[in-house]
Amino acid sequence: MLSAGRYAELSTALADRGHALLTSxxxxxxxxxxxxxxxxxxxxTPHSAWLPLAPGGAVDPEELARLAERLGGAGPAVVKDWVKSRKHEWSEACYVPDLADTARLASVVARFVQLQGAYLTGGVVLRAYEPxxxxxxxxxxxxxxxxxxxxxxxxxxxxxxxxxxxxxxxxxxxxxxxxxxxxxxxxxxxxxxxxxxxxxxxxxxxxxxxxxxxxxxxxxxxxx
Structure with missing residues (x-):
């Protein structure tokens, strides 16, 4: 899966050779x-809010709580970045049972960021959970x-x-x-x-x- 930056480099390399991608x-x-x-x-789509974050960065729990408020501040949610989730690590790095539990929210987000490592893209996204x-x-x-x-x-x-x-x-x-x-x-x-x-x-x-x-x-x- 090419990052947006690498895709732009591919587009430039092809343009130098007289070719254009159908998707810019x-x-x-x-x-x-x-x-x-x-x-x-x-x-x-589920109601979402996001916070820019570089790979390896730390998220302030208070900032996370403010982000959760944009989703109503309560209820279940899932954590992802701007491209991918860690749904196969559902309980530890994806699902938050209740956004009002700010300690649990911070723990799930921290684990998600840790597991994504250098592949964290864009930042952290909270999406309201839907059944x-x-x-x-x-x-x-x-x-x-x-x-x-x-x-x-x-x-x-x-x-x-x-x-x-x-x-x-x-x-x-x-x-x-x-x-x-x-x-x-x-x-x-x-x-x-x-x-x-x-x-x-x-x-x-x-x-x-x-x-x-x-x-x-x-x-x-x-x-x-």
């Missing part, structure tokens, strides 16, 4: 990092505002939900990034929610998913 460095950064896409998807039905997530690959492929999330390749894309499609077109993914989960109340968005060039495709429709759409777009 600016659009890559927009889709790759949560602060770039959050405002557009805000009605469709989803156990039907699996859908990963939708969007090309020029249209769904080019709908498949399972790589974490649950055996589950293939069929999401309603009507609201999501409008937000994707507003974001105006040529090639992105959205991971969708079904909320307990029946709404499809955007769990994550990202640049599709660095999004995983399950081995069990037929890739031909996606690559056919890409070669057609490149020809245009």
């Amino acid at each position: 460095p600016e659009r890559y950064r927009t889709a790759h990092k949560l602060p770039g896409w959050y405002d557009v998807f805000a009605p469709l 989803y039905r156990p039907v699996g997530e859908a990963r939708v690959w969007w090309l020029d505002g249209e769904p080019a492929l709908i498949g399972p999330h790589p974490d649950t390749p055996g589950l293939t939900p069929d999401p309603d894309l009507s609201e999501v499609a409008s937000a994707v077109r507003q974001l105006a990034c040529r090639f992105i993914t959205t991971d969708l989960a079904l909320h307990e109340d029946g709404r499809w929610r955007v769990v994550e968005a990202g640049d599709a060039q660095v999004s995983g495709l399950p081995r069990t998913t037929e890739a031909k429709p996606l690559f056919t759409a890409l070669t057609t777009a490149a020809a245009r």
